[in-house]
Amino acid sequence: MREEYLDGTEVSGGYCRALKQGNMIFVSGTGGLDQHGKLAGPDVTSQSRLVYKKIEKALAHFGADLSHIVSVVIYVTDMSTTAEYQAVHSDVFAKYKPTSTLVGVSGLVAGMSIEIKVEAMID
Template sequence: MSQTEFERIYSRAPWEQQVGYCRALRAGDMVFVTGTAPIDEVGSGVFAPGDAYAQAARCLELIERALRPFGTDRTRIVRTRMFVTDIARWAEFGRAHAEFFQEDRPTTTMVEVRRLIDPAMLIEIEADVFAPVSG
């Protein structure tokens, strides 16, 4: 892939078509994962309503799943951005983040937002990944 080409992957999220975005995009050696909400396995509901830790863990699990088609994983994530609806619960969100990354810690930002697309969502996470193209 040349530096000017993009590779996109999509999920089944209904918002992708409505809003006009992709799940993740490779641009050269970088992969960008769109804001990831705590969606359940069916894709139509919110995972673990009210549970800040479980929702953060779910977002991170979905981010790693989005990286697989690009042949990379959590160890290559260089930055996360956490958008939370209640910053007072920072320790719950942070514990899930710390457990997920362990020693492969990225840079991160956590900011409080007024609300997310579904009122039951407590967090949404974006990720930037350094994943050099082989060959």
């Protein structure tokens, strides 16, 4: 059975923040914009922290948490900020290590420096 989650921060129509299909949860690319559309901060660290809080909230909707994440894809606009992101990533995944892909991109919506999408699996 397919279940969708919308949190009101979707930039445009046509997609959901997250969806659960069977035992898999897919969280759309999530950026560091707060509920008012403002950047959490100018740096990758503050944006990353907010992103993981938003992802955690989406997972919780389906009864999951960050430990259920099996795959992460990170999009960054400046590859020189990798160490900043990795510091947050290491904190978030201190116990559970998902697969991970880092991709450099030329730009993201609303001036974001980072966008993260995840896939999680529950029992």
